[in-house]
Structure formats: C-alpha cells, structure tokens
Amino acid sequence: MDPAPAEQRRREGAALQAARDRVPRIDPYGFERPEDFDYASYEEFFSDYLVVLARRAIKWSKLLKGSNSIQKSMKVKRYIRKGVPLEHRARVWMVVSGAQAQMEQNPGYYHKLLEGERNDSLEEAIRTDMNRTFPDNVKFQKTADPCLQKTLYNVLLAYGHHNQGVGYCQGMNFIAGYLILITKNEEESFWLLDALVGRILPDYYSPAMLGLKTDQEVLGELVRMKIPAVADLMEGHGVLWTLVVSRWFICLFIDILPIETVLRIWDCLFNEGSKVIFRVALTLIKQHQAFILEATSFADICDKFKQITKGNFVTECHTFMQKIFSEPGSLSMTTITKLRESCRAKLLTQG
C-alpha cells in the first residue's frame, strides 16, 4: 500500500536529514559545503564512488609496490585516467609533470627565491587576494592554525620571482591553493605550479594572456567543427567565447566544477597536458547541446553556460571522466597545434 502523501513527505524529509547527518559539513579538503548542497544526491553518488576508490586503491598500491619511480606508460596513463588515489596524488603529479625532476635538479632554489629582491607591486597584488582565496576553506581562514595563507603567499611570491614574465596573475592563487591542499608541501606546490604555468599551459597568465585568448578561440573552432549548432547560436547572438569560458581556462575548472571532478581532471592534465581542458569543455557543451540550444537571447546563452557546470553530470566524476575521453570524439594534438597557430596569428593581426 502506498503511504499517504504526508507520510511520504515526512519520510523523504527524514531521509534528507539523515543524509545531512552522514555527509560531513566540511569536505575532506577543508571546504565548507554550500548552503544549497544536495546531500542526498551526493551521498547516492559517493556510496558508488567509494567502491571505485577502493578498487583503484588496490590497483595503485600494487603498481607502486616495491618501485620508487613511476614510469610513464600506457598502463600508467590508463590508471591515471581512472583516477589517482588521494594518498598517491601528490607523488604521481610530481613525477608525471616533471616537477619532481626539476626540484631534485635545483636543491635550495625555492628557498633562495623567497629571499629574493623585494618587489612591492608583486607583493601588493598577491596580498590583495590572500583573504579572497578560498574563504570557504577552514584551512585558509585567518583563524586556522596553521593557516595556509602564509604558505600560499610564499608559493606565489616565489613563483613571481622565478617567472618574472608572468609575475602574479589572478587565478594562480586558486591553483596554488589546490596544490597546497593536495601536496601539503610548500616547495612541491611551487614546482607543480611551475609545471603548469611554465610548461603545461601555453602562456595563459603572462600580461598579454595570448595563450589564454588563443585557447578560447581554439575551443570556438573545435565547437564549430564538432557541435556546429552551438557555434551558430553563439555567433548569431554575438556571444564571445571569452565571456562564458574564460574562467574555465584560467582557473582550470576550480570553483566551476566540484573539487573531486577537478582533481580527476588535473590527474590527466599533469600527465597528458592541456588538451584535456578542451576535452572537458567540449564534453560539457556537447552533453548539454539540446539544453544550450533552447536559449533565445544573449543573456539566456550566458545563463545556460553557467548551468551546464552544475548537477549530477559533473558531480559523478568517474562517469564524467569516462565521457571526456569518448564524447568529444577524436582530438589529435596535430589538430590542436594547427588551430593554435591559426588562432594565434589571427589574434596578433587584430592587435
């Protein structure tokens, strides 16, 4: 017999409350869950994901057993795409990105940077963002002990001294923040930031931001090739790609997608390079093509692009990561390199 509607509602309410009680209010990385966090859906996802995590943990401990080094191979690539367990994440990122090698070849370099010549405008720019980097994370709050703000400040300052062409660019604060949360190590965070900003990402953060502008246009070209209806819609309403995707590129999906999903993306980013960003972007757009195409105005389109980064599709990180390697279809580095060249040339002629 069906329970009466009131009884049904009461039960649902109780189940929701139970989910709220079971899922901690602060996530494993120190972030307070937002007011509107969907505890019930999250719990449902996470109970399945736990099984995946357990299986991957066994596989990884076998892989790493007895060996000190991780050799890049097809097997390792496959393993990384299926997710690096949190306890191995820092080590795997360090090795596959080349950060470990850089750190070993340059002993003492990081600490020398911190003692480098003072640069007031650099320090000021970094300081402006200190209280504005993850205020919702208990480890970054001023009252935390130890407070990660000092660590973050050091990593960004050292990086500004190390790469003077880039200095400090907003967005790097969030990236360095994630690196610190994962590695729990200042120097490793610095070398991973260097791997991203200096090698993996093509010139996103330097003052001209040419690499960023290029990649936004490259995404536009890829959408034109693979999801032409969306490209037509964007063009028809005069929506520039930079308006809807600049944060995707600059923050590498931090604060756009759920943290677990971002970390899974970064696993592949460190191992396979910046192509992964296009895969994620294309998957988000292609998966929601019909939804995006419902838009009838400039404002609508912008709203849709915000909404497609929310919901179960992006929370379910394991399925999501499978999708990014199937949904957009083939995406060769040759294609991306060519598009980067042509888009860059176009931008340069436009001044």
Added chain:
Amino acid sequence: MSRKKIPRSKGASAPAANGPLPVRPGTVRPGSEAPLNGPLQPGRPSLGGGGDLYDVAFKVMLVGDSGVGKTCLLVRFKDGAFLAGTFISTVGIDFRNKVLDVDGMKVKLQIWDTAGQERFRSVTHAYYRDAHALLLLYDVTNKASFDSIQAWLSEIQEHAQRDVVLMLLGSKVDSTQEREVKKEDGEKLAEEYGLPFMETSAKTGLNVDLAFTAIAKELKQRSMRGPSEPRFRLHDYIKKEGRGGACCWP
C-alpha cells in the same frame, strides 16, 4: 573572432544607438505583463532554475581596480547581503542577473563582474562594446584605485559604446580604515567628466540599490520613451534620492 556585427537598434524610433538586448526580436511591449521569456523547460531539475520573467534586458558592467569591492557591491544588490571575508577574487569575467521592477515593467539587468587586475583588461574590454551601462568603482580607502580612474576612463572611451551610461562610484565609505580619497575629490573628478557620482557602502547598503535602479531607469527610458514623455534625468534622480554622498553634475 569571426563575430558578426549585430544590429543594435531597429529604425530611427529607438532613441539610443545602444538599444536594449533583444529578448525576442520585436517583442518588447511596454507595460505588458506577459512573460516574454518563458521559464526553463521542465525535466532538468538538476540544472536549477534561472527562468526569470522579464520584459526587457540590459547589460551592465562593473569595472575598477582589483579589490575595490565590485563583487561585494553586486552581491549586496543581488542578495541584499554582505558577509565580510566570504568573497573570492573574480577571475576573468562573471555575471549575475537581477530583475527589477521599474515603473511597472520588469527590467532584467545582466550584471558583469570583471577582474580588476590590469592584464585582464585585454580579455574583458572585448565586452565593453556590448555593455549598455558601466559602473566605475574606486575604493575611498585606496588612493591608487582613485588614481586609476583616468586610465579606466580612457579604456572605456576606446572600447565602449559612445552613449554608454556611465556612473562613478566611491566604495567602502563604511570602512574603519583611514579614508584616502575625500568625497570632494570624487565629486570634482565626476564634474570634470560630467559623470553622475555617489559614494556607496556594500556593508551598510548605502546607495547600492539606488545606483542600479538609476541605471535601470535610465536604460529603460532611453530604449522606449515615447516622443511626448519627459526625459529621465539620471543626475537629478540620484541627487534627489541619494543619501550621504550622492552628487551629480548636469
């Protein structure tokens, strides 16, 4: 970058070259209660709402140095809230929507919040040409942010529409930190450039709603004023309505 030029105004009847954002072509009907923009299609609950109803929409952009309080001002206006220490630095460009009731008409403001750091200007100025209004902010406790206003104005002059609605706002007047920019200095600068000017506080809410409402009124009136209707006077309006620091120059 193959963006095509979009026709902005239809015919000579539109008084502003920088016309309203077309909700659906030809469907802007003053006074109409009918929703022109339907709610989101059902069946996508996970994607959340957003299907707000409105008669006409405009794009407003917030600009000014990093840390002057652009996001705080916007959140105060959007949600009526100010929670110190909960804001994150804006990277690139982001937006929030709010629908206002202006003289019986639902006016949707799509408000774009931009990163203040200088290097982002080349990314965000691409959007200036689409903006119907610009709110230019400086922080009254930060002289450097006030000194940058001239540079922002040249940037605006170069990239924005000629008839863009522009307003200068001094922010953080509530701050316990020492004030570095006198109200008179703000007034003087505003006078020099013929800009409406107010001092604001996202914390107390001083003049926040007024700034956006004045913009909405001006834009709505520009886009659909009948030939016999009197012109809306933005300067007079904020002078009349503003509290503790609103000022203006005809």
